[in-house]
Amino acid sequence: MEKTWNNKAWxxxxxxxxxxxxxxxxxxxxxxxYSVQDTFGNNAFFWAGTDWFLDxxxxxxxxxxxxRNLIFSAIILAIEIPxxxxxxxxxxxxxxxxxxxxxxxxxxxxxxxxxVGTIWQVFGRVDIGLLGHTVTALGIDYNxxxxxIDAWVTxxxxxxxxxxxxxxxxxxxxxxxxxxxxxxxxxIDGASRWSVFRYIQLPKMKRVLLIAFLLRFMDxxxxxxxxxxxxGGGPGNxxxxxxxxxxKMAIGEFNLGPAAALSxxxxxxxxxxxxxxxxxxxxxxxxx
Amino acid sequence: MARINLEHIRHAYGAKPKSEEDYALxxxxxEWNDGGAYALLGPSGxxxxxxxxxxxxxxxxxxxxxxxxxxxxxQLTTQQRNIAQVFxxxxxxxxxxxxxxxxxxxxxxxxxxxxxxxxxxxxxxxxGLGGWAKKTARGLTADQKQKISLGRGLVRxxxxxxxxxxPLTVIDPEMKWVLRSQIKRLHKQFGFTMVYVTHDQxxxxxxxxxxxxxxxxxxxxxxxxxxLFERPRHTFVGYFIGSPGxxxxxxxxxxxxxxxxxxxxxxxxxxxIKAGARTELGIRPEFISLGREGMxxxxxxxxxxxxxxxxxxxxxDRPISIIVDEDxxxxxxxxxxxxxxxxxxxxxxxxxxxxx
Numbered sequence: 001m002e003k004t005w006n007n008k009a010w011x012x013x014x015x016x017x018x019x020x021x022x023x024x025x026x027x028x029x030x031x032x033x034y035s036v037q038d039t040f041g042n043n044a045f046f047w048a049g050t051d052w053f054l055d056x057x058x059x060x061x062x063x064x065x066x067x068r069n070l071i072f073s074a075i076i077l078a079i080e081i082p083x084x085x086x087x088x089x090x091x092x093x094x095x096x097x098x099x100x101x102x103x104x105x106x107x108x109x110x111x112x113x114x115x116v117g118t119i120w121q122v123f124g125r126v127d128i129g130l131l132g133h134t135v136t137a138l139g140i141d142y143n144x145x146x147x148x149i150d151a152w153v154t155x156x157x158x159x160x161x162x163x164x165x166x167x168x169x170x171x172x173x174x175x176x177x178x179x180x181x182x183x184x185x186x187x188i189d190g191a192s193r194w195s196v197f198r199y200i201q202l203p204k205m206k207r208v209l210l211i212a213f214l215l216r217f218m219d220x221x222x223x224x225x226x227x228x229x230x231x232g233g234g235p236g237n238x239x240x241x242x243x244x245x246x247x248k249m250a251i252g253e254f255n256l257g258p259a260a261a262l263s264x265x266x267x268x269x270x271x272x273x274x275x276x277x278x279x280x281x282x283x284x285x286x287x288x
Numbered sequence: 289m290a291r292i293n294l295e296h297i298r299h300a301y302g303a304k305p306k307s308e309e310d311y312a313l314x315x316x317x318x319e320w321n322d323g324g325a326y327a328l329l330g331p332s333g334x335x336x337x338x339x340x341x342x343x344x345x346x347x348x349x350x351x352x353x354x355x356x357x358x359x360x361x362x363q364l365t366t367q368q369r370n371i372a373q374v375f376x377x378x379x380x381x382x383x384x385x386x387x388x389x390x391x392x393x394x395x396x397x398x399x400x401x402x403x404x405x406x407x408x409x410x411x412x413x414x415x416g417l418g419g420w421a422k423k424t425a426r427g428l429t430a431d432q433k434q435k436i437s438l439g440r441g442l443v444r445x446x447x448x449x450x451x452x453x454x455p456l457t458v459i460d461p462e463m464k465w466v467l468r469s470q471i472k473r474l475h476k477q478f479g480f481t482m483v484y485v486t487h488d489q490x491x492x493x494x495x496x497x498x499x500x501x502x503x504x505x506x507x508x509x510x511x512x513x514x515x516l517f518e519r520p521r522h523t524f525v526g527y528f529i530g531s532p533g534x535x536x537x538x539x540x541x542x543x544x545x546x547x548x549x550x551x552x553x554x555x556x557x558x559x560x561i562k563a564g565a566r567t568e569l570g571i572r573p574e575f576i577s578l579g580r581e582g583m584x585x586x587x588x589x590x591x592x593x594x595x596x597x598x599x600x601x602x603x604x605d606r607p608i609s610i611i612v613d614e615d616x617x618x619x620x621x622x623x624x625x626x627x628x629x630x631x632x633x634x635x636x637x638x639x640x641x642x643x644x
Contacts, residue, residue, distance in 0.1 A: 184346050185379035187366045189440060190396035199381040199392075 034260035052261035062262065065242045066269070069221055072155070072241065076220040079160050081213060084167025089201065091172055102172075105165040117229025120158040124230070144231060148238035151231045155239060158226060163216060170212045174205035210281050214274055221270055242266050290356040290448040290481055291322040292343065297352035299338055313338045313349075314506040322357070323479040325472070327486060327496035331528070335505040336485045340451050343483065344371045356448050373451040374441035377458065378433035382426040386417055389425050390439045397444075411439040414470055431459045438467065442474060449481040456491065468495060489529050501525050517572070518630070523637045526570050532598060534632075535576070535608045539569040541633060549604025551583045553626060559633040559641035568634040573598065573609040575630035578618060582625035585610075587618060 035052055037045040056062050091101050108116075124144050126132040135142045144154040178200060186196045224243035227233065233240035233248070240248075246266065250259035299313040308314065313335040320326055328336040341347040343354065345366040353362045361369050372393070381389050390411050394404045412421055415435040420428065425436060434455065441450055452471075456464045472495060475482050486492050492499050493513040501509045501516065501524070508522040509515075520526040526534030539546040544558040546569050553569070561567060578585075578599060585608070589600040592614075599610040603624065610624065633641050 179377075181375045181377060181379050184341075184366075184373070185375060185437070185440075187346065188344065188371065188373045189393040190367050191392070192396070195392075195396065199383060203381075203383045 031260045031263050034256045035264055038257055048257060052257040053265070056258055056261045056265060061245065062242075062265075064237065065240055065245045068239070069241050072152075072223065073217055073220045075156055076159050076163075077213065077216055079156070080164045080167050080216055081209070083160065084164050084212065085171050085205070085209075087164070087168045088171035088175055088205075089197070091168070093176060102169070105168050105172075108162050108165050109169075111162075113225035114229055116158065116162050117226040120154060120161075120226070121230045124154045146235055148235055151235060151239050154230060155227055158230065159220065159223070162226075163219065167212045167216065170208040171205050174208040175201060178204050210278070213281070214277060217277065218270060218274060221273070291358075292320040292449065292481065293353075293355035293358070294318050294320070294343075295353040295355065297339075297342060297349045297354065299335075299342060299347065299349045299351075311350075312505055313342070314504075316352075316507055318500075318507065318510065320481065320483070323481055324498060325475050325482045325484070325496045327484045327492035327499045328502060329486060329489060329492040329499050329528070330502035331487055334502045336502050337453055339502070340373070340453055340483060340485050343449070344373045344451050345369045346373075370446065370448045371451060372441040372444055372447045372449075374438050374453065374455040376454045378430060378437045380425045380428075380433050380436050382424065384425060385422055386425050386428075386436060387412070387421045389436050390443050393440055393444055407443050407445065411443050414442075414474075415439050415467075431463060434458050435467070438471075442471075445478065447480065449483060452482070452484040454485055454487070456486075464491075471495070489531075493529075501528065503528075519632065519639065520570065521639045523568060523570060523634050526572075526632070530572055530574075532573055532609045534570045534572050536568050536570045536634070537604070537606050537608070539567055539633070541567045546631075546633065548606070551604050553631070554628065555631060555633070555641075556628050557641050559635070561633075561635045561640055565635035566637075568637075570632040570634055570639075571626050571630055573611040575627040576608070576610045576624050577627070578610050578612055578616070578622055578624055580619050580621070580623060582623040585622050585624050587622055590618065 036048055036050070038048040038051075039045050087105075092098055111119075123129045124132045126136050126143050126145075132142060132144075141147075142150050144150040182200050183196065186200060191199070222243055223241060224247070227239045227241060228244055228247070231239045233244045242262070243266075246259055246262050249255050249262065294316050297313065297316045298311050300311045302310055316339065328339060330336050338347065342349045345361070345364060345368075349362070353360055355361065356369065366373075381392060384392065387408055390408045391404050394407060399407075412418055415438065417432065417435060417439070420432065425433065428436070438455055441452070441455075456467060459467060468491065471482070471484075474480070484492070484495050486495075493516075497512065498510055499513060499516055500507055501522075503522065503524040509520065509525050511519075511521075516525055516529050520529065520534060523534070523536050526536060537548050539548045539553075541559055541561055544555045546553045546555055548569060559567075583603065585601040585603045587599055587601045588607075591598040591600070594614070596614050597612045597616065599612050599618065601608055601610060601622070601624075612618065632639055
């Protein structure tokens, strides 16, 4: 068969290329640009090679923040996923309760991040905050401004309050798609409550759970606004996550090279971990 | 295995039924024998699935009681009633293997593993799922999945009754015959009480000893296939069973004579009819003979369906169907005679009169 060789096809993909260039490639390349060069101002740049990357990777500061991120995400997932499933299982399936529950569940998701941060910042204060004051009045020593453990507990409770709804809504969507015949058949087969969950509800929720897990991992790993507003990364560096540290480095200290290198490393870590989770979960899915 | 008594059962899906119309299931009061094979036959929406779910305990009836072997089970759960039920669309546990799916109802009841293995292997053999036993149920086709559902219904040997809710809807026609005869064989072998819901008359007539015909929320007739064919109690049974259905013609009844238009037909009995009732004469197409003698008809269409011909004709200005042998001739000036023994008389759609 005769084929015409020309470059017309490029015109076809050009719009997409332009779009992707402006939305992703060009912003990313400026970061890449900073990460491999050094500058002393005046728009004069010097080639730095991999120096900034090595700097970042050799610093304790990076590894400490990364560890905090991993622990935070692990705790968040360990609480929000099971809690979300439990709440979804107990939500009404029909009747007036459905819209009420759905609205209540959606409320925290509609609040902007920095507002959530401010709410909890005030809520947890020992002097005027309802939570902080009550807990202290009960004789429990609580002060998120001074005690690192308290700061962590506050951030975790805040995140659970803010984001468990997302897991609930996704799981609920999975649950309501199960036809009644499945529950009827399970009754006939004499299945226990646990068996119904294990063999009917969980398999049907698997796909949405995968999405919920990935979304919550990525979001919690990138968390910035709330700790910035509530604790500002403190006390000490105890709640300084990679994102908080990154902003400190780039805007506070104006260390553009290391900050750019850290950005790229940060991005690659999220990409890698998400890919690993996705692969592991979908392969186990295929094996059944 | 159990004898099932339905005592004055009624069911409405709405909370407060006001009139008879609100009941999806109108009063049902019957005894079903231990070890019987019953088919619930009727069009969609006639209440047959509702009745089935009341027996299995998935629905609590608004009124009435259910007895198994004389014990009231109305308030008992499905599990306590020890019922097996197969649904219209396949329900499988798709993370389990085919084997585990079939073993599930037994394991939930703590049957010893050796017994589980024996029963499951038997069912696998019966359904022809041998090659799939160790595979997960997820990748199977719809009819294989339905075989698993069916298998789960049949795997327990101690059930009070097995209920089937149009189980063969998604199965290939060829496989339908195989599975139906296997269910039938199991019934003969183990004597389970079986109730089989269907809207397919062939399925009902071949499966059941007794066919329960339902129409508009009530049972209109319970009978053997022969009874349903020869003596339909309600004109609906006449229409619904048989292919084509019974000819039902408006008729004037006077003494033991029925008049349709200007034709008079002598009856072998004298129907007892209340004044003012709407009267009809019913006769199956099989019992009308077409020839040169009798009452005049005009033939409108002849359908040759292989073993015999269906003649569509007009008799006293009413459409009727007549079944004629494959080689039977249709005369130029056709006339018909009705077999007097096969005539049924209906008043307000219900059959009347002595069995003669």
